[in-house]
Amino acid sequence: MDFDLLMPTSAAEAIALMQENPNARYLAGGTDLVPNLRRGIGAPDILIGLDGVEDLKGISEGGDYLTLGAGVTLAELEGSGLSGRYGALSAAVDIAGPALRQAATIGGNLCLDTRCIFYNQSKWWRNANQYCLKLDGDTCHVAPKGQRCHAAFSGDLAPALMVLGAEVRVVGPNADGWKPISDLYHEDGLAHLTLAPGDLLVAVRLPVVSRDLRSGYLKSRLRKAVDFPLAGVAVALRREGDAITDLRVGVTGTNPRPLLFDGLVGGMDQGPNDDALSAITKEIGQMIKPMRTTNLPGLYRRQMVTVLTRRLITDLYDAGDRKE
Amino acid sequence: MASIVKMNVNGREQEHLIPDSLLLIEFLRDRLGLTGTKRGCDGGECGACTVLVNGKQRLGCVTLAKSVSGQSVETIESVETRGRLSRLQQAFHEKLGTQCGFCTPGMIMAAEGLLRDNPSPNEAEIKEALSGNLCRCTGYVKIIESVQAAIEPGGVSP
Numbered sequence: 001m002d003f004d005l006l007m008p009t010s011a012a013e014a015i016a017l018m019q020e021n022p023n024a025r026y027l028a029g030g031t032d033l034v035p036n037l038r039r040g041i042g043a044p045d046i047l048i049g050l051d052g053v054e055d056l057k058g059i060s061e062g063g064d065y066l067t068l069g070a071g072v073t074l075a076e077l078e079g080s081g082l083s084g085r086y087g088a089l090s091a092a093v094d095i096a097g098p099a100l101r102q103a104a105t106i107g108g109n110l111c112l113d114t115r116c117i118f119y120n121q122s123k124w125w126r127n128a129n130q131y132c133l134k135l136d137g138d139t140c141h142v143a144p145k146g147q148r149c150h151a152a153f154s155g156d157l158a159p160a161l162m163v164l165g166a167e168v169r170v171v172g173p174n175a176d177g178w179k180p181i182s183d184l185y186h187e188d189g190l191a192h193l194t195l196a197p198g199d200l201l202v203a204v205r206l207p208v209v210s211r212d213l214r215s216g217y218l219k220s221r222l223r224k225a226v227d228f229p230l231a232g233v234a235v236a237l238r239r240e241g242d243a244i245t246d247l248r249v250g251v252t253g254t255n256p257r258p259l260l261f262d263g264l265v266g267g268m269d270q271g272p273n274d275d276a277l278s279a280i281t282k283e284i285g286q287m288i289k290p291m292r293t294t295n296l297p298g299l300y301r302r303q304m305v306t307v308l309t310r311r312l313i314t315d316l317y318d319a320g321d322r323k324e
Numbered sequence: 325m326a327s328i329v330k331m332n333v334n335g336r337e338q339e340h341l342i343p344d345s346l347l348l349i350e351f352l353r354d355r356l357g358l359t360g361t362k363r364g365c366d367g368g369e370c371g372a373c374t375v376l377v378n379g380k381q382r383l384g385c386v387t388l389a390k391s392v393s394g395q396s397v398e399t400i401e402s403v404e405t406r407g408r409l410s411r412l413q414q415a416f417h418e419k420l421g422t423q424c425g426f427c428t429p430g431m432i433m434a435a436e437g438l439l440r441d442n443p444s445p446n447e448a449e450i451k452e453a454l455s456g457n458l459c460r461c462t463g464y465v466k467i468i469e470s471v472q473a474a475i476e477p478g479g480v481s482p
Contacts, residue, residue, distance in 0.1 A: 001345045002343070002345050003344060003345050004325040004344050005325075005327075005344035005345070005388060005390050005391065007390075007391075027388075027391075030386055030387065030388065030391070031368055031383075031386050034347075034368075034386045034387075034388065035367040035368055035386055038366075038367070039367075047344075049388075049390075049391055051391055075380070096368075096456070097371065097455055097456020097457075098381050098434070098437075098452065098453055098455065098456055099371060099374050099381035099382055099383045099434065099456050100368060100383065100386075100456065102377070102380045102381055102382055103382060103383075103386070103387065224455065225455035225456055226368075226369050226455075226456055
């Protein structure tokens with residue numbers, strides 16, 4: 001690990017530095033990037049540290065939106081008490097461990113690299129295994145006959161923000177605007193982010209009307225701290241009388257990108273029932289592809305997505321916001 | 325590239341020329357000789373390298389030293405006063421919260437960070453604050469009891 005660490009103080013300066021140094025990487029909290037670099041996953045000459053970039057900081061509420069700077073740490077988000085109003089943001093409370101949340105940021109969690117047991121290993125280990133399709137090799141050990149990388153996106157915030165209707169602001173050499181958070185991702189483990197070279201995720205905003213939704217997030221993992229989710233589900237729904245009139249489900253940990261399922265209210269006029277829930281989890285089941293990228297088998301993670309989805313929908317319907 | 329980095333470590337101003345890629349734990353252990361901070365998993369998963377940066381828990385093995393320049397860092401060496409153990413240290417000693425001792429500096433610094441924000445945490449809050457720290461000896465019960473003893477009046481010997 002040998003690089004120069006540049007410390008810009010504004011987003012414009014960071015983007016300009018990235019244009020001058022196309023092989024550089026942005027460094028946010030570094031809780032995933034630094035261990036990866038130490039394992040020989042990537043070897044940039046230059047890191048552009050975002051710690052000192054004031055434009056990325058702060059939480060503000062005004063007009064129709066709640067705006068979160070991409071550099072807001074997960075500990076700051078946790079301390080803001082916002083999960084009291086936006087239940088799915090409770091996802092932030094359980095990411096990694098307390099010390100990691102002091103450094104890790106919202107933007108870093110949204111731009112988290114995809115993960116796989118054949119990728120997040122030491123150089124020595126990967127060399128002994130002839131590397132892999134995602135880096136330095138030409139075979140995907142998860143699905144050797146294919147030519148696709150199945151590494152899974154494992155960020156917790158993305159599905160939670162998706163069901164709350166969040167948008168992200170991306171600024172770059174040829175970009176400056178808000179777009180739905182779903183547009184940030186491709187279904188490709190090799191290059192799952194749609195960011196163009198130099199693009200910087202600056203902020204996230206939530207429509208304040210999503211406060212009226214009941215939302216929550218649950219995940220499955222072996223150790224109840226530090227571990228990345230092996231499957232994670234966010235749900236936001238609107239209950240009017242007995243009927244569910246709006247229902248969205250976000251899923252992480254199963255595919256190279258987080259997935260959003262919208263407009264799922266069919267058959268819920270009288271609230272959740274077995275037929276409607278089965279139809280929803282069947283639709284989700286057709287899209288998710290948990291592969292052998294983690295220490296739990298894909299089938300188990302597939303079943304956990306069904307279990308967590310049903311649990312969240314029924315609990316939110318009955319009781320309101322739900323936290324793990 | 326190397327840079328001159330200034331930071332306050334355990335109350336003393338430090339100014340060193342260090343490589344940009346130097347980790348905080350390497351700076352503390354190898355440059356300053358503060359070897360109380362332990363290097364465990366070396367990947368952010370075990371908490372043995374927990375120190376306080378501006379009073380908050382951080383992991384030395386995933387933090388670049390240069391990225392915390394100008395800030396205040398505290399390690400396990402800072403918690404005693406003129407040779408007397410801190411309440412947390414005394415409690416870990418008396419309540420057998422430490423066995424082999426390798427995780428103890430990280431445990432104590434994580435607990436120290438907790439107690440600064442919340443001087444009387446309940447058991448769930450203690451468990452949450454220590455959830456990023458692994459211990460392979462104690463089974464954690466004695467560690468939780470040690471933190472509880474440290475916050476109880478009369479919980480440790482004077």
